[in-house]
Amino acid sequence: MSHDLPEKTREIFGKKPYLSLYFQNVPTEPLQFRLEAAKNQKEVFISRNGRALASSVAPLTQAKRQTDSVQIQSTDLVAILGLGNPHLIREVNAKLEPGQILLLIDKEKDLIFPLWEEWLEPVMEIPGRHLFLGEGSLPLLWNYLESLPVERVSGIRILRNAASVTLEEVFYAETDIRLRKILSSKMSDLLTKFEFERIWVRNSLVNTANFLSPPNPKTRIEFLKEKFEGVPSLLVSAGPNLRRQCEWIRSIRDKVFIMSCDTSLKVLLKHGIIPDGIMTLDAQTHSVFHFLGEDTSKIPLFADLVSSPPILRNLQFKSVVHSITAKYLVDASGELKREATAGSISAESLLGPIGDVQSGGSVATTAFDLLRGIGCKPCFLVGQDLAYSGREIHSTGTHHNEKWLTLLTRKMSLEKINEAVVRKRDTRYVPSVTGGEVLTDYVLDLYRHWFEESAKSLNFPIYNVNTQGAKIENAQNVTPEEASKILDSFPKHGYFWQELPAWKPEIIQEDLVGSPTNFKKDLLETIDKVKETFSDPSRQEESYETLLSLFREKLGPWEDLRYLIRKTEVYILRHKDKLDETRKKQLFISAILKEFTGLRRKLLAGET
Numbered sequence: 001m002s003h004d005l006p007e008k009t010r011e012i013f014g015k016k017p018y019l020s021l022y023f024q025n026v027p028t029e030p031l032q033f034r035l036e037a038a039k040n041q042k043e044v045f046i047s048r049n050g051r052a053l054a055s056s057v058a059p060l061t062q063a064k065r066q067t068d069s070v071q072i073q074s075t076d077l078v079a080i081l082g083l084g085n086p087h088l089i090r091e092v093n094a095k096l097e098p099g100q101i102l103l104l105i106d107k108e109k110d111l112i113f114p115l116w117e118e119w120l121e122p123v124m125e126i127p128g129r130h131l132f133l134g135e136g137s138l139p140l141l142w143n144y145l146e147s148l149p150v151e152r153v154s155g156i157r158i159l160r161n162a163a164s165v166t167l168e169e170v171f172y173a174e175t176d177i178r179l180r181k182i183l184s185s186k187m188s189d190l191l192t193k194f195e196f197e198r199i200w201v202r203n204s205l206v207n208t209a210n211f212l213s214p215p216n217p218k219t220r221i222e223f224l225k226e227k228f229e230g231v232p233s234l235l236v237s238a239g240p241n242l243r244r245q246c247e248w249i250r251s252i253r254d255k256v257f258i259m260s261c262d263t264s265l266k267v268l269l270k271h272g273i274i275p276d277g278i279m280t281l282d283a284q285t286h287s288v289f290h291f292l293g294e295d296t297s298k299i300p301l302f303a304d305l306v307s308s309p310p311i312l313r314n315l316q317f318k319s320v321v322h323s324i325t326a327k328y329l330v331d332a333s334g335e336l337k338r339e340a341t342a343g344s345i346s347a348e349s350l351l352g353p354i355g356d357v358q359s360g361g362s363v364a365t366t367a368f369d370l371l372r373g374i375g376c377k378p379c380f381l382v383g384q385d386l387a388y389s390g391r392e393i394h395s396t397g398t399h400h401n402e403k404w405l406t407l408l409t410r411k412m413s414l415e416k417i418n419e420a421v422v423r424k425r426d427t428r429y430v431p432s433v434t435g436g437e438v439l440t441d442y443v444l445d446l447y448r449h450w451f452e453e454s455a456k457s458l459n460f461p462i463y464n465v466n467t468q469g470a471k472i473e474n475a476q477n478v479t480p481e482e483a484s485k486i487l488d489s490f491p492k493h494g495y496f497w498q499e500l501p502a503w504k505p506e507i508i509q510e511d512l513v514g515s516p517t518n519f520k521k522d523l524l525e526t527i528d529k530v531k532e533t534f535s536d537p538s539r540q541e542e543s544y545e546t547l548l549s550l551f552r553e554k555l556g557p558w559e560d561l562r563y564l565i566r567k568t569e570v571y572i573l574r575h576k577d578k579l580d581e582t583r584k585k586q587l588f589i590s591a592i593l594k595e596f597t598g599l600r601r602k603l604l605a606g607e608t
Helices: 007-015 017-023 059-068 086-095 109-124 135-147 162-167 169-209 242-251 262-270 285-290 309-314 344-351 363-373 399-405 414-423 442-456 480-487 516-535 537-541 544-555 559-574 581-604
Strands: 033-037 044-048 076-081 102-106 129-133 155-160 218-220 233-236 257-261 277-280 301-304 320-330 336-340 379-382 427-431 437-441 462-465 476-478
Touching: 007 017, 007 109, 017 109, 017 129, 033 109, 044 086, 044 109, 059 086, 076 086, 076 169, 086 102, 086 109, 102 109, 109 129, 129 135, 135 169, 155 162, 155 169, 162 169, 169 309, 169 344, 169 516, 169 559, 169 581, 233 242, 233 363, 242 262, 242 379, 242 480, 257 262, 257 363, 262 277, 262 285, 277 363, 285 309, 301 309, 301 363, 320 344, 320 363, 344 516, 344 559, 363 379, 363 442, 427 442, 437 442, 462 480, 476 480, 516 544, 516 559, 516 581, 537 581, 544 559, 544 581, 559 581
Parallel strands: 076 102, 076 155, 102 129, 218 320, 233 257, 233 379, 257 277, 277 301, 301 320, 379 462, 462 476
Antiparallel strands: 033 044, 320 336, 427 437
């Protein structure tokens, strides 16, 4: 293809800039890929150095048989592996709805030249259709999938052009596995969002409205970024190994900044160790049990904005340092995309920049990224077993352990309780720090992989101080004695952070964009307006689409309130062909009234 590209191609590049990369280096030698005429008239196939990559007789019939054998739903994400049969591209594309996702994948990027004008260009001008050619395009593919909203996706359908796949079996097999794994993870994330997103929005809005309310002075992690440059950190988790390391922690206390997960706080305090900060992430109120009975008035609480409001309202801390969970992804156009927790838009409209922290789903992963963000390096992990070391779930001294002790009887031992919990999990064996294997489960293993992947991108070492538990690749698994020798080269920190606002709340100065009082007032007015509108019986006479538009209109600038009923919206979208109009309206109105009543009650809680 000439560098002098047609106007239509240039228009496509404007919408999908990454496609232009395939045309930057046009081969000067004769192409190894050619578009050949099949024996059947008006049918074609691709050949590679004379070898046919589809039927040389009837490639269209071959494509039709393949597509007819696969039932493609309008909510499926579809991928074609190997593009040796152009008719397969056209047949699959014709079966898809406008905007439905189609991924065209081939190991050879030079395929684009014989295929572009007649076969690929008409497909690429349709939104949702994407082309990934060559091994170098795979990072872009994975980033695209990671950033893809999956609300409209119910499954994945993969079609393979056999002749293309046979030439590069390993490439296509690994691509197939990764495609399914990423989509499965995205679907799992979506289910988690459905389960918790309403709570996240509710908590974020309530915590924002109460930002200046007693008893705890509040600030933002944004003000602590890079303030701890070069200070070693100790991230304490509640794994079974923790209780064996407490004496060692006491011995190196003056060398490290100690961040405790909420689950491990009780264990540290029982051993006389007061951490420099506590990290909490859970949006549910039951996490209050990690603090009950303990004096936390001298310790700042590092709390994600979605943390349970009753904890921030009813317990005393030195201060509360808020952060927002967010991740950054590169989409198919090559642009960096920020994906923050639902509720953050409204919060930042009042508070300004709060500070982003990336999370792997657990308190420990969030605390790890927070420590990186404030400049701590290197990082020492303690109690991060990520496994059932000794077939135990947590270290002795945690809230969970205290609760189980109340259940002990002559016939019910602590070991039996632990065993019952383990047997309910999706367990597996992974390499241990001792050189053998240790039992873990699916979720803990996901956290382990998160630490391993995160460690790759850091410019400082991670030390896993553990004598049991899972081995963490890309981290240095060391004993307490080895860790002490490493810390010998670091000076005592002198607790310099005690002069920073989070530890000296009397000097906190929050310059907010707006007024929390007005924020709460405006939010309550919007809630009441929406409730009044959708409580009107006459709304049942209107169409679902009209109600949906009316709802969005009534929200005004409160875009985050949509998340309260997103689960219902997506359910209706996915079952639009099975639900009649009346049922759609009933589900929609019922969800609005229930969720907005609950949010109003939470906003008014604690007022006297």
